[in-house]
Amino acid sequence: MSPETQPRYLQGLAKLREIDGHAGERVVASLADIAPDFARYLIEFPFGDIYSRPGLDLRSREIAVVAALTALGNATPQLKVHLQAALNVGVTREEIVEVLMQMAVYAGFPAALNGLTAAREVFAAADEQPMTA
Known part of the structure; x- marks a missing residue:
């Protein structure tokens, strides 16, 4: 059985689509020619194993990811992918801005900026997208 038909992979792919939509699929597809195994790991571990855990809802997970990626700098x-994902799972723009401002305290003003x-x-890109019914 190929890895792409395994339950862990399928669960991860479903979670990736739920959170990131087409942006996540584009990231995975961009790895196909250089590191297909890494693309599979990206689906299986973060999305199949971690994001699928019951301990936090997707809003909380994306807030944590936005904070961590901002702090990394x-x-x-x-x-950017996870900012859109945060919006996709119901984090408001105001909440995102507050998280980013909070990072000035722990990661510095340059990271927050x-x-x-x-x-x-x-x-701005989200505002340019046509509304769907």
Whole structure:
């Protein structure tokens, strides 16, 4: 049986789609030609194992991810994906801004400023998307 038909993979793929939609699928697809095993691990471990755990809801998980990626300060592409994911799972723009401002205390003003810049870009792109019924 191929890894792509295993329950762990299928659970992870479903969770990835629930959280990230097409953006997550694009990230995975972008790895197909260089590191297909890494793409599979990305689906199985973070989404199949961790995001699927019952201890936190998806809003809380995405708030934590946005905070962590902001604090890292070197993961802007991933931060943008997770800012959109946070919106997808019901985190408001105001809550996102508050999380990013909170990071100034623990990760410094440059990290918070970079996070706010990324959020501005994600919010603007979301505003440009046509509304679906």
